[in-house]
Amino acid sequence: MSKLRVQSFAMSIDGYGAGPHQDLQHPLGVNGPELMEWFFNTRVWRRMHGQADGEVGIDNSMAERGFAGIGAWILGRNMFGPVRGPWPDDSWKGWWGDEPPYHTPVFVLTHHARAPLKMAGGTEFRFVTAGIHAALEQATAAAGGGDVRLGGGVATIRQYLQAALVDELHLAIRPVLLGSGEQLLQGLDLRALGYACVEHVAGERATHVVLRKR
Ligand SMILES: NC(=O)c1ccc[n+]([C@@H]2O[C@H](COP(=O)([O-])OP(=O)(O)OC[C@H]3O[C@@H](n4cnc5c(N)ncnc54)[C@H](OP(=O)(O)O)[C@@H]3O)[C@@H](O)[C@H]2O)c1
Numbered sequence: 001m002s003k004l005r006v007q008s009f010a011m012s013i014d015g016y017g018a019g020p021h022q023d024l025q026h027p028l029g030v031n032g033p034e035l036m037e038w039f040f041n042t043r044v045w046r047r048m049h050g051q052a053d054g055e056v057g058i059d060n061s062m063a064e065r066g067f068a069g070i071g072a073w074i075l076g077r078n079m080f081g082p083v084r085g086p087w088p089d090d091s092w093k094g095w096w097g098d099e100p101p102y103h104t105p106v107f108v109l110t111h112h113a114r115a116p117l118k119m120a121g122g123t124e125f126r127f128v129t130a131g132i133h134a135a136l137e138q139a140t141a142a143a144g145g146g147d148v149r150l151g152g153g154v155a156t157i158r159q160y161l162q163a164a165l166v167d168e169l170h171l172a173i174r175p176v177l178l179g180s181g182e183q184l185l186q187g188l189d190l191r192a193l194g195y196a197c198v199e200h201v202a203g204e205r206a207t208h209v210v211l212r213k214r
Helices: 033-042 043-048 056-067 132-142 154-162
Strands: 002-013 016-018 070-076 105-109 124-128 147-152 168-174 194-204 207-213
Touching: 002 033, 002 124, 002 154, 016 033, 016 043, 016 124, 016 154, 033 043, 043 056, 056 194, 056 207, 070 132, 070 154, 105 132, 105 154, 124 132, 132 147, 132 154, 147 154
Parallel strands: 002 147, 002 168, 070 105, 070 147, 105 124
Antiparallel strands: 002 016, 168 207, 194 207
């Protein structure tokens, strides 16, 4: 059965999954890139950016796992871009250039309808205004038996956790303090929702923790 998986989601020690004041210059919010520093040296990341090198340790193997068996993605609108409110036009096509790294259908949750957007390399952004359950149904159907990866951001993951729809949550916990931004787990009783830690391993630049729904 198709699973809903959060993979490689970086969190600071103080619980933030993004910094404050997201905008065009700060896609991850102010200081947000400190969350992702575990990922930037991996072979997975370097290959995504056309480089043949990169480290192949624990961080890399955890990142690799996140792409295995994925048939579709779900994103929140803020992860897709900095545009807020009604779309002024169709010019914003994501942060990732002409060929985004998804290579599958990607369902973007938003309150503002927009026509689907086909990109090079098999990525198609489809905008879903009917809520998290509809997005999951559509993504599961599109995944063709594969799993659905819940890419983020924070508000989107929180909704799926609160509804206990996430089957597996891999957090890359970074040894940094953000101080402010988007809190990932605050106010969510994951234990009562049925989650437990099934794996933890220290990587080169992050500690990896996997939670699974019982
Ligand atoms: N730490 C990591 O590894 C990681 C990974 C990915 C992303 N991020 C970061 O996370 C940040 C984005 O997270 P975020 O919490 O600000 O926002 P988000 O979850 O990406 O998007 C939230 C927005 O999506 C739309 N949305 C969400 N749920 C909806 C629903 N049920 N129905 C309709 N629309 C819905 C709404 O947009 P509208 O109302 O405007 O349509 C909402 O404001 C970015 O800085 C990104 O870089 C971090």
